[in-house]
Amino acid sequence: MEKLPARAGWHWIKQGWMLFRKQPGGMMALLFVCMFASFFIMLLPALGQILWCVLMPMFSIALLQGCAEIDQGRRAMPQFLLAGFRSPMRKHLLGVGALNLALMLLAMLAIYGISGDAIKTLGEAQSKGVIKPEDVEGLFSGMLTGSLIYMLGWMLTSMAAPLIFWQKMALNKALFFSVVAVLRAIKPFVSAVVILHLIYFVGVQIVILVLGVSQLGVAGIFTLFLISLVMVHCMLYTAYAQLFGPPQVEIPSQP
Template sequence: MNKFPARAGWQWVKQGMQLFRRQPGGLMALFFCCMFVSLVSMIVPLLGQIAPFILTPLFSIALLEGCAQVDQGKRALPNLLLSGFRKPSRNPLLAMGVLNLLLLVIALGVLYAMAGDAVMLMSRRPPQIDQSQLEGLLGAAFTSSTIYTVGWLLTCLAAPLIYWQKMNLNKALFFSVVAVFRGWKAFLTAAVTLHLLYFVGCRIVMLILGTSQLAVAGIFTLFLITIVLTHCTLYIAYRQIFGAPEAAKSESPQPLL
């Protein structure tokens, strides 16, 4: 694994956007399928509230496999949704989902530890929070989101390594952390670029539409597109670091059971 300069992160985002433009409808349709299954999973008794977080790596694999198919000139079809649910990758990806849930719990724990009272006041209708509490809440939210973002960045390559390289969870996490550390400038640049693109897009929508319901819908749409763009960028980064995924070249899917 080579080290990558900061400008490589910008190139990953640029190539990810080019990949997205080749089949925006197919990739977004695949993402909406993931969202639908995630919402359906919430009706499962007991596990419904945490199921979407545990299934996140499996949905991520569906999007990454879609990116690989587009990269090879094929169609990103909704049936790719099942990619991460097939053996032998399913169990390690579910374990990865449990780690994702633990990371989220830690981030939320930090948020409530730093500004629990402000969060409760903010959740009331109407919100009952003064300026000093709002500043503390913003600081706590920034710290919490930073913890989650750093954790996600360090482990972002683990799921594709499990799926495409057939690694176990521990080995995939090790290589993911090593790869991110060696190319931390590129990964940081890519993350900052994607955030800036989203927030600039939000500002443009608000300047044009104000604070109307249409503006809220536009901002939410930008958020969904940004998630797909993030996976396109992650696929480009994986391809440059570990090579083109071999699993994407196979025409015969593995059974679910």
């Protein structure tokens, strides 16, 4: 597994975009199916949000499987939502989800540990109906630290779910190879994440400039957000294909 230059991250994004362009409707339909499933899961009382965090790898696998199908000349179908649930490796995928939940909790602890007083002050200001600029100043350091913790954890484990699903690796082995692969390709991973964030930020500014803060503008920003979610998975697929080789996708038998 050779070390890759930072520009490889840009190549992953370009290849991911070319993949998305082949079947934008299919990938967006698959994303909407995942979003609807997530919405109903989060409606469950008490455990909804926890269950959603644990099931996140299942939704990622659905989108990655769609990318693999497109890459091999087939169609991305909404039923790929069930691919992770039907896999014999689903317990290991749920283990990745449990790790994702732990990362979120760790990030939240960092936010409250650093900016707890600022959060309390902001809550009091909201109850009074008057929020001053100084009420939110203390949030920045906590939010930045929490975001960095989660982003670093997500990046290091981003290859674990596809390794489990496509190469049938156990959880511990998949996490090991994911961390090693990402660390050896840390420059392209960081550059890809930064470029995707910049593209989204610039896109949002253009939408606001053209449409303003209107209902149409909000709809445009939300559309950009959805496309960004798909592009993250298209980029992850192209990164996986370069680091570990294209996955062998089984062709479903025709009835």
